[in-house]
Amino acid sequence: MRSFIKLKSSVSIFFTISMFLCFFIGTQAQAQAQKQPNVVILFADDLGYGDLSCYGAQDVNTPYIDKLAKEGTKFTDFQVASSVCSPSRAALLTGRYPVRNGFPVARHTGPKHENYGLDLEEITLATTLKKTGYSTMCIGKWHLGFMKGSHPMDHGFDEFFGLQSNWNSKSSALKKLYKNKTVVNETVTYETLLESYTNEAIEFVKSNKKKPFFLYLAYNAVHTPILPSNAFKKSSKGGPYGDYVQELDHYVGKFTNFLSENGYDENTIVIFLSDNGPAICNAGGSAGPLNGGKYTTMEGGFRIPAIIKWKGKFATGINHTSLSSMDLFPTIANIAGAKIPKDRVIDGKNITSILETGKGETPHEFIYYYNGINLQAVRKGPWKLHLPRTLDDQPYWSKKQIGKPFNGRALKTLSCKGMQTLKNPLLIDLDHDMGELKDVSKKNPGIVEELLLEAERIRKELGDVNIVGSDQRLPPFEDIHVKH
Numbered sequence: 514m515r516s517f518i519k520l521k522s523s524v525s526i527f528f529t530i531s532m533f534l535c536f537f538i539g540t541q542a543q544a545q546a547q548k549q550p551n552v553v554i555l556f557a558d559d560l561g562y563g564d565l566s567c568y569g570a571q572d573v574n575t576p577y578i579d580k581l582a583k584e585g586t587k588f589t590d591f592q593v594a595s596s597v598c599s600p601s602r603a604a605l606l607t608g609r610y611p612v613r614n615g616f617p618v619a620r621h622t623g624p625k626h627e628n629y630g631l632d633l634e635e636i637t638l639a640t641t642l643k644k645t646g647y648s649t650m651c652i653g654k655w656h657l658g659f660m661k662g663s664h665p666m667d668h669g670f671d672e673f674f675g676l677q678s679n680w681n682s683k684s685s686a687l688k689k690l691y692k693n694k695t696v697v698n699e700t701v702t703y704e705t706l707l708e709s710y711t712n713e714a715i716e717f718v719k720s721n722k723k724k725p726f727f728l729y730l731a732y733n734a735v736h737t738p739i740l741p742s743n744a745f746k747k748s749s750k751g752g753p754y755g756d757y758v759q760e761l762d763h764y765v766g767k768f769t770n771f772l773s774e775n776g777y778d779e780n781t782i783v784i785f786l787s788d789n790g791p792a793i794c795n796a797g798g799s800a801g802p803l804n805g806g807k808y809t810t811m812e813g814g815f816r817i818p819a820i821i822k823w824k825g826k827f828a829t830g831i832n833h834t835s836l837s838s839m840d841l842f843p844t845i846a847n848i849a850g851a852k853i854p855k856d857r858v859i860d861g862k863n864i865t866s867i868l869e870t871g872k873g874e875t876p877h878e879f880i881y882y883y884n885g886i887n888l889q890a891v892r893k894g895p896w897k898l899h900l901p902r903t904l905d906d907q908p909y910w911s912k913k914q915i916g917k918p919f920n921g922r923a924l925k926t927l928s929c930k931g932m933q934t935l936k937n938p939l940l941i942d943l944d945h946d947m948g949e950l951k952d953v954s955k956k957n958p959g960i961v962e963e964l965l966l967e968a969e970r971i972r973k974e975l976g977d978v979n980i981v982g983s984d985q986r987l988p989p990f991e992d993i994h995v996k997h
């Protein structure tokens with residue numbers, strides 16, 4: 514009897530200790546989870562600065578993205594590092610300029626370009642977050658190679674669901690939908706992608722209860738083809754393009770509502786942005802008050818809608834500071850306690866305090882605007898100097914459209930072509946002329962001189978046409994600007 518009591522009390526002590534340990538470990542896990550927030554990047558494709566109602570669009574209604582802007586911060590001067598899909602993605606994920614990380618031009622994947630992918634030497638945000646305990650998933654459009662070490666799962670993502678590049682009805686390779694490295698649908702219907710990506714994203718979140726997660730959800734909308742699904746046809750006043758924007762908004766809302774309704778808001782950073790400006794010439798879209806769009810180095814190509822929300826932790830409102838998509842890498846790594854590589858230049862800056870307080874100056878002394886490997890503009894504060902260029906300097910996408918020399922005639926509203934050729938440097942004061950319509954170089958010779966000197970300096974480091982930079986990773990092509 515006595516030994517039974519002894520056994521019983523030992524068992525009860527054991528349970529008490531176990532329960533205490535469980536509680537302790539549970540609390541630790543919770544503290545760890547709070548220390549490491551979940552991170553979601555919702556990346557729209559070719560969505561212009563003027564394409565959302567919260568950015569002034571009149572012919573569309575985007576209530577869900579507008580709600581995100583209301584609950585978080587809306588940025589009015591958020592820059593991407595390229596006005597074309599692939600280089601912009603490479604810069605977002607590595608925190609480095611595309612000329613530095615080796616991905617300055619876009620190519621469709623396939624046998625011709627199987628050697629062209631995000632270099633294995635590059636370190637992505639997914640890689641660094643995964644090393645510090647995150648579950649990582651890439652959903653949607655990758656477009657950074659796919660073979661020979663450039664699959665998302667070669668770059669820090671535990672899982673992948675999506676297309677290797679753009680969907681294209683004429684290419685059997687580009688219609689294949691993948692789960693990880695397996696084709697799950699040989700000829701996926703384009704109009705189903707927004708919904709299936711969103712559902713997959715929700716499943717990924719549901720399956721990650723124990724670890725913090727990083728979700729990179731790169732929607733195909735509103736890149737061409739402009740094919741809204743039946744439920745959204747004629748839903749807007751903006752034609753098929755407006756309908757497609759509204760469908761994107763609907764699915765962003767489905768996902769962000771899921772997060773809010775399931776208690777994720779306090780522990781999840783949600784970032785919404787576009788990879789480049791609108792493809793005005795071949796798709797439509799609006800850059801709002803900005804000029805130029807996709808393929809150009811005008812603000813319409815580089816300045817994109819961007820919203821960041823972390824309930825209770827980040828500031829809310831409107832922020833006019835010049836920031837970059839490359840800032841997200843060091844900022845998120847810093848917040849997550851992940852390693853920021855020290856053996857290379859990271860062009861992005863840690864903007865945690867700006868996000869928390871809503872205050873602070875731009876951390877970028879200069880911003881460089883490359884079109885492929887051609888340096889076309891250098892910016893310091895409000896001053897943006899467009900540099901001389903010829904059509905021969907341009908990537909293949911610029912050569913599709915024949916432009917006229919820009920200097921020597923009155924500046925007026927520009928078309929989607931932007932400034933394809935330029936004989937003399939052109940200085941813009943973005944604070945007073947965000948449409949880049951008025952050359953103020955003659956009134957500000959000192960600023961022109963300073964920015965020309967900076968252009969010379971950065972060419973030596975990051976290269977230009979006919980100049981290989983000291984810290985430039987070259988893609989495996991003989992002529993980078995020619996489409997083969």
Ligand SMILES: [Ca+2]
Nearest residue numbers: 558559598788
């Ligand atoms: Ca794009």
